[in-house]
Every structure is written in C-alpha cells, then in structure tokens.
Amino acid sequence: MGFNRLKDGEMRKSPDLIAPIKNADDEGAAMPTGTQTLTRGLAVLQAVAGGARDLKDIAQLLGTTRSTTHRLASCLAQERYLRFTPGIGYVLGPKLIELGFQAREEVSLSVVARPYLEQLAEQSGDTIHLALQDSDDVLYLDKIPGKKGLEMRSRVGHRMPIATTGVGKALMLGMSESEWKSLYEKRSSATSIDTSRLLPKRSWSEFRDQMRAYAKGGYAFDLEDNEPSIRCVAAPIYDASHAIVAAISVSSTLPYMPLERMQSLIAVVQGAAAGISGELGGNPEIIGSGPD
Numbered sequence: 144m145g146f147n148r149l150k151d152g153e154m155r156k157s158p159d160l161i162a163p164i165k166n167a168d169d170e171g172a173a174m175p176t177g178t179q180t181l182t183r184g185l186a187v188l189q190a191v192a193g194g195a196r197d198l199k200d201i202a203q204l205l206g207t208t209r210s211t212t213h214r215l216a217s218c219l220a221q222e223r224y225l226r227f228t229p230g231i232g233y234v235l236g237p238k239l240i241e242l243g244f245q246a247r248e249e250v251s252l253s254v255v256a257r258p259y260l261e262q263l264a265e266q267s268g269d270t271i272h273l274a275l276q277d278s279d280d281v282l283y284l285d286k287i288p289g290k291k292g293l294e295m296r297s298r299v300g301h302r303m304p305i306a307t308t309g310v311g312k313a314l315m316l317g318m319s320e321s322e323w324k325s326l327y328e329k330r331s332s333a334t335s336i337d338t339s340r341l342l343p344k345r346s347w348s349e350f351r352d353q354m355r356a357y358a359k360g361g362y363a364f365d366l367e368d369n370e371p372s373i374r375c376v377a378a379p380i381y382d383a384s385h386a387i388v389a390a391i392s393v394s395s396t397l398p399y400m401p402l403e404r405m406q407s408l409i410a411v412v413q414g415a416a417a418g419i420s421g422e423l424g425g426n427p428e429i430i431g432s433g434p435d
Contacts, residue, residue, distance in 0.1 A: 180215075183207060187215050189237070191225060196232030222371055243383060243424070252389055253284050255422045256380075260391065261417045266411065269395040270295060272375075275388065276312040277302060279329050281311040285387070293396055296370055297362030306350075308317040309365030309375030314391035316358045316379050323354050363390075363411045367397070374400040374410040378416035390418050 164269075183205060190204045219225040224237035243246060250373040255272050264271045264287040273285040280302040299304070305311035306326040315323060327350050345353065357363040365375035377392035393412055394400075420426065 169203065172238070183211070184215050184219060187212070187219060188224060189238075189433040191233050196234070201233070208347055246424075252380075252419075252423070254288065256285065256389075256391070256419045259418045260285060263391070263393065263412070263415045264289070267393050270297075270395045270400070272377075272390075272392045272394060273310075274314070274390055276305060276311075277304060279305055279326060280312065281305050281308050282369055282389075286326045289395060291395065291399060295373060295394060297394075303369060304330040307365070307369040309363050309369075309377035309392040309394070312357060312363035313352065313377035313379045313389055313392070315354065316361070316363065317387045320351060322353075323351060327351075360409070362413060364405060365392070365394070372397045374405060376400075376405050376412050378409075378412045380423065381420040381425035382417050389419075390422070391419070 146187060176275075184366075186205050187201055190201045191431040195201045195204055198209055198212050198216065201216065202209050205212060207215075216225060218231070220227055220236065223236045225233050226236040227233055248305050253273065260271045260273060265424070268290045270289040270293065271285075271287040272283060273283040274283045276282070281304075283297055283299050283301050286297055303311070304326075305314060306323075307330050312342040318326075324347060327347055327356075354363075355433045361378065365373065365377070367373060373394060374397060375392040377390050379387040380391065382388045391412060393408055
C-alpha cells in the first residue's frame with residue numbers, strides 16, 4: 144500500500160517541532176533541575192524524526208544555539224538514541240528501535256483498543272468487533288454486543304474465513320491482488336458457513352473490484368457475505384511499521400444497516416481505528432490507497 148512519507152532532507156512541519164523550547168522563566172515557575180535539558184533532548188529526537196539532519200536545522204527548530212544543539216546531539220548519539228552518518232547527517236539510532244520493540248511487546252491490543260470500542264458501541268448502539276488475522280481466518284479478540292438484542296455467530300476466540308467478513312476484508316486491504324484471489328478461493332471451501340442462506344456469491348472479478356474500492360477508501364463492508372441479514376462496516380488498524388495488524392467493525396442486521404447508514408459510519412469507524420493505531424505507534428492519518 145502507498146503511504147505519504149517524507150523525502151530525504153524534507154522536514155515535517157509539525158507545530159511541536161517548530162515552536163522553540165520555552166525557558167522556565169517564560170512560564171513564571173521554575174522547572175525541576177534537569178527538566179529543560181531533558182525537554183530539549185526529546186525535542187532534538189522529534190526534530191530528527193521530522194526530517195532535520197544537520198545542527199543548523201535542529202537548532203532552528205528548537206530555538207537553541209548551535210553549541211547547545213551540538214552538545215545535546217552528541218550526547219544522544221553517544222547513548223545510541225541518534226546516529227550520525229557522513230553525507231546524510233543525524234538519523235534516529237538503534238536504541239530507539241530496541242525500545243520500540245520492547246514497548247510493542249508490552250502493549251496489549253485488546254486493552255489498548257477497549258476504550259475506543261466502548262465509545263464506538265455507545266455512539267452506534269450496534270455490535271462492535273476487534274479481530275486479527277490468523278492464517279486464512281479472522282480471530283475475534285473482543286466483542287461488545289449491541290443494544291438491539293441481536294444475536295450473531297461471532298464470539299471471542301472464534302474464527303471465520305477472512306474473505307467473507309467485514310473485519311477480514313479490512314485486514315486484507317494491504318495485501319496484493321494475488322493474495323486476495325487466494326483467500327477468495329479458499330472461502331469457497333470453508334465449512335463454517337452455511338452458504339445456502341447467503342446472497343449469491345460474487346465472482347472473483349466482482350470481489351476484486353470491490354476490494355479495490357475498499358482499499359482506496361480505507362474501509363470494508365460485509366454485505367451479508369458471512370451471515371444472513373448481517374451487515375458490517377470495518378476499518379484497519381496500523382502499527383508503527385505501517386502494517387495492518389488488526390481491524391474493527393460495527394455490525395447490525397439489514398433493517399438497521401441500510402447502505403446510507405453504512406456510508407455514514409465509515410468515518411466513525413475509521414476514526415476509532417485511527418485512535419487505536421495511534422496508541423500502537425501507527426499514523427492515525429493513514430488511508431489505504433490500494434495494494435502495490
């Protein structure tokens with residue numbers, strides 16, 4: 144999938160990076176000893192993460208002198224938080240990679256996502272799902288039943304074919320079309336679905352065209368593909384590597400989920416997914432643009 148990334152040497156124009164670091168006197172109260180140095184050090188990391196590569200650019204963003212900036216950058220490089228490469232300048236160092244992986248291991252997706260799922264459930268009144276990919280299936284990690292008393296086959300710990308569910312299609316948005324086709328064909332042999340009560344199965348070309356539209360918009364629908372009269376609106380969740388790691392959905396029955404309402408729910412579900420993505424270090428503003 145395509146993502147908006149910074150070009151070499153281009154600095155991200157974030158207000159957090161452009162605003163100079165304030166002195167303690169600016170706030171009218173003294174900060175604890177060392178706080179200003181720590182804050183400046185973190186600002187150096189943010190500046191480099193935003194694309195600043197030399198001392199001049201970093202100093203300009205921080206509002207510090209070149210000598211102060213050099214001391215901060217040298218200290219961070221010594222501790223491996225930054226790395227200086229001749230011809231390129233300062234880049235983020237290996238220590239941050241180590242800490243990033245450690246932080247990821249300590250994050251529980253279900254725990255992080257739960258507040259967003261609860262808010263989505265309160266806002267929509269419908270059933271909410273959180274799921275991830277498990278081979279050719281989706282594995283449900285969490286479920287909040289809706290307020291309308293409707294029963295669905297989904298259960299926490301339950302698996303369903305990835306290509307027939309809304310959350311499954313959202314998980315597929317970052318895949319190639321050859322992967323789409325493989326999963327599309329495997330859903331035909333799935334034994335967990337009573338196809339006799341479903342709508343006629345879409346042809347591969349129809350499924351592919353539908354997935355292309357979903358990938359472009361960064362969402363997916365389940366239009367009674369997995370369970371009779373059940374419709375879903377789903378969106379993917381990204382981690383810090385821009386990979387899709389999970390998906391969420393809002394589900395209800397046909398009378399409560401006409402196409403007009405499904406369209407209106409896209410932005411709502413994407414907003415919740417973006418919030419969870421941000422908690423995982425992902426870019427909350429990422430929108431799918433189709434497979435590579």
